[in-house]
Amino acid sequence: MTALTEYDRLEASGLWRADPGAQRVDVIVSIGDATLTLSDMAERALAHWSLAAVHRLNPGQRPAEYAPSEDPEETEHLEIADEDMIAAIERVRKAIARRRPRSGRLRFALTATVALVLLLLAVTWLPGALTRQTAALLPPETRAAVGQQLFTRIQTIAGAPCETPRGRAALNRLGTRVLGPDAPRLHVLQDGVDGAEHLPGRIILLDAALIESHDEPDAAAGYLLAEALRATRTDPMQALLDRAGLWATMRMLTTGTLSDAVLDAHARHLLTTPQEELRPTALLPLFEAARIRSTPYAFAVDASGERTLPLIEADPVPVAVAEPLLPDDDWVSLQSICGT
Incomplete structure (x- = not known):
């Protein structure tokens, strides 16, 4: 007292x-x-x-x-x-x-705490969860439409794709040989793409140098395998929405469309950002399953072979037993797809 x-x-x-x-x-x-x-x-x-x-x-x-x-x-x-x-x-x-505890203050503290937790969730968890959910819900037709729109925006930066009738036929045959009968749509660009890049809607872009600067299609085939692997690891549609942000994702979810500004920004990002390097241990099984040599791809990635030495030393297809990926006339047609 x-x-x-x-x-x-x-x-x-x-x-x-x-x-x-x-x-x-x-x-x-x-x-x-x-x-x-x-x-x-x-x-x-x-x-x-x-x-x-x-x-x-x-x-x-x-x-x-x-x-x-x-x-x-x-x-x-x-x-x-x-x-x-x-x-x-x-x-x-x-x-x-x-x-005595003040019930009003306690209620205020609890309410403020709950509001703070919800705000943190909205800032950190909601955008990622929404983009994942949106990407998962989009039908193939919408993905294809977005991929084509993105490809159109890329052409304003990198130029139109190389296209000749015989070259297109040979490119399709190379895609089928490397990635199977359900291969993505392939396009060859003279400028802008460093190696290869994949877009929503199952589109893969190839650098023309992979075809014009090599004596065989094995290097380009390796890039196709690597890009197909990246597409399974990172959904290109989700990657686009992650960069576009919450409002663009909500627009995609409600209208199925994205603005030209969003597409332009992502196009510039794809053409200027280096690709994720893939571990040889992840790539070698793909080369083995497709019966494709990994050595040409390894030297195309690094001319010295230092960074890609495991792909050279553990090449699953020896040169002595390797089979041509394309007939000679198809390869000649593909090398001329850009009119050179």
Whole structure:
């Protein structure tokens, strides 16, 4: 009771009534550590009230009236006129009230915490989850349309694709030989593409240098295998939406379209950002399954062979048993696809 150390006398007289129908009784009121004790004149305890629950019935008025709790059906009633006792009880009540948890503050703290958690989720988790969900829901037709639109925007930067009838036929045969009958649509670009790049809608772009600067199609075939592997690891549609942002993703989800500005930005990103390097341990099984030599691809990636040495040393198809990927006339037609 440190709040009451200034008082020498912590007892006073009062009038107590046990219930509304009872007669009021003179009592001695004393304050303990946790209770308010009411005793008769013979010092026999009549009631013990918890100080934490004592309720003032008439704030600011005299004599002061108290009840043992705030319960409206409470029957006991105490009246005190002694100013020192009233001051002591009020000080204890205020001290106890300050220690009580504030439900309003607690609710505010809980609400603020929940709001902060939701905000963090919205900033960190929601965009990624939305792009993944949107990419997963898009039908092949929409992916193909977006891929074609992106390819059109790329052509404004890198120029039109190389195209001749015989060259196109040879390119299709190379795609089928390397990636199977369900191979993606292949395009050869004279400028802009560094090696190869894949777009939504199962489109792969090839650098013309892979065809014009090599004596055999094996290097280009290796790039096709590598790009097909990247496409399985990173959905090109999701990569586009991740870069486009939340609003563009919502537009894609609701309308199935993207703005030219978004497509232009992604086109520039694809043509200027180096490709992810793939581990030889991931590539070699693909070369082995397709019966394609990995050495030409390794030297096309790194002319010194230092970075791609495992692809050279562990080439699954020895030169002695390798078969041509294309007939000579097809390879000649493909090398001339850009009119050179």
